[in-house]
Amino acid sequence: MSKVKARDIYGSEIEVIIDDEKVKNCPLCHISIRPDGISSFLNHVALKSDYLQKIYRCPNCNMIFLALFKQINPEGGRQIYQFERSEPYRPSEPSFPENIKSISSSFCSVYTQAKSAEEQGLSDICGVGYRKALEFLIKDYLISKKDELRLDEETIKKTSLGNCIKNHIRDAKVQEMAELATWLGNDETHYYRKFENKDLSDLKELIHLTMNTIDSNLIFEKHKKDMKPKA
């Protein structure tokens, strides 16, 4: 909590309390920071204001951003302005292994969009995005191995994700992890949730495990191929 002086719509300076503990990530460069607060403004007359906006400068990228605080407990007691969000927002780019980027640029792009939705508080729809990203990862991985697996690209595209995993993924670990991730991903798309004790962070963890195991397998296969004894 901090005390700040905020200017209301008539230019009067009012001392208010803001809960600014969560203003610690720059919405532009995403570095954890202690930003420099510059000025604060109320959207109405004194404490009748339900919103407070505060200007900050990020000490890392030196850019200005605005944090929005909403008044809580306005009926009696202490009036506090609680942090809601920072603007403008620039999505952060997750990093992907090179092998994954080369086999599925669509997975990287869809995953990045889902992450961006999550970071902007769109928690009810980002899970659908992560589920879609997983489907691209698995299908593009199978397409990259279609000759070895004797599979037809069109068939892979048309087959359900569950059947692609069950029938065509040969690595038992990848198969099991992808299957668990699909179950959790399906929970994000359906009205009824089967795994009530699991959430978005479990889904993301399983997608990461699947992605990293596919990457490790691809690295290992490359070494095996490079070092194959010549006949």
Ligand SMILES: [Zn+2]
């Ligand atoms: Zn910054």
